[in-house]
């Protein structure tokens with residue numbers, strides 16, 4: 736199957752980490768929704784792809800050696816025209832060369848810009864003794880500050896995931912505060928269950944995270960904006 740082949744290719748290349756481009760393929764194979772994206776290899780190509788995807792777009796460095804893209808200034812959101820797409824390619828590639836001189840650069844991913852929603856993270860870390868722990872919490876820029884993540888041991892049932900979500904301190908933010916609508920909790924549960932299935936299918940996954948998973952209002956679903964996977 737496709738995921739197995741992909742993991743074998745990554746290993747054959749002497750790597751154990753899958754960044755966004757490769758991890759996206761795994762998420763897609765598990766039925767998750769992702770923004771339309773294509774890899775540009777030049778500023779001109781970035782402008783072309785951006786036109787095809789439709790503005791605004793997001794652009795992100797694509798390198799097997801850069802897993803935390805924002806850390807090197809490798810993510811730009813809200814790009815609204817072809818000239819800005821071409822300029823962003825130059826800028827992102829320049830920053831990558833400057834801040835990570837030895838990194839192999841595949842190009843720049845040009846991506847559909849998702850509308851705003853609530854940002855959640857779903858993570859996995861495998862404990863050699865107990866197995867895969869799946870964490871869920873509020874994601875985005877507050878992750879490190881809030882440390883508000885609840886872990887449960889895979890494989891998880893829908894009931895366990897429901898309870899897990901409700902154990903997050905910031906759960907009221909998902910339920911909606913001050914007249915906000917409730918987030919699509921069922922769609923979040925689906926993602927956690929798919930992650931649980933994935934790590935059960937592939938015990939060689941030692942770590943992974945989806946961050947952010949953008950969650951819309953009830954009935955509107957979720958979308959995976961970034962993911963990475965680390966193999967044993």
Ligand code: ADP
Nearest residue numbers: 770793803804805810847848849946947960961
């Ligand atoms: P990093 O490798 O730094 O985690 P991300 O791909 O998560 O890079 O991008 C950083 C942030 O940019 C995300 O947390 C999200 O807020 C925003 N972002 C990323 N992709 C998109 C997108 N397609 N649409 C809208 N916002 C995005």
Ligand code: MG
Nearest residue numbers: 946947961962
């Ligand atoms: Mg991210």
